[in-house]
Amino acid sequence: MSEPLESIRELQDKLRNGDENQAESILSILSGLNITFDQLKETKIPKTVKRVEKKYPKLRLTTRKLIDQWKRVVKERKRAEAIPTHVEEYRDRTIKLFTEILNSNELATEIEKSLFNTIDKNDYTKKARSLLFNLKKNSGLKQRVLSQEISPDELVKMNPKDMATEERKIEREKLEQELTEGRRSDWNAVNNAPKNGMFKCKRCGSNSTTNTQMQTRSADEPMTT
16 A cells, blocks of 8 residues: 655655754655655655765665665556556456455455566466466465465465475375385396396306396297397
């Protein structure tokens, strides 16, 4: 939620007329406010902050951080203006779908915003569907998102394996274990063969041999050992 315009103007006046200590306090307050692009444009408060920077050089680090913060607001606004209308409509629809699952428009908006800013536009739809599916099917994941244990940025960066239900994770681990054991059983069959085989190695004379059979000739011929 943005700050009232009157409050911003009041802080701006104090910033113009205050001493260095007052200016530092007001800059700190401004950094914590949600000032919109339209408010920045109407009040021209960035120019006021730059004048304070020239007047009080010791505050340069603080003023630079605040200006950079507002630059991101301007950049985001310009980016939004450059997006075609149909894209905005699709984003609104995505927010609506997240809201239906989470029952929180604010949280849904944050997730979609992180999704839009993080994921390549070609993968946006695919990732959105994946998030919606897993939030709907995985109540544990949904609860962790609602309790803010998982932030919107963290959620967007999660892969399908991370978002799977515990039951699904157990099934996957069981399958991977079975595959591993299957490979291990084959290894044991080869490496734990009897020390004294049926045949003697012609090269070293040892009886520690194994043998296999393959059909190398026509089907009516015996297998080659």
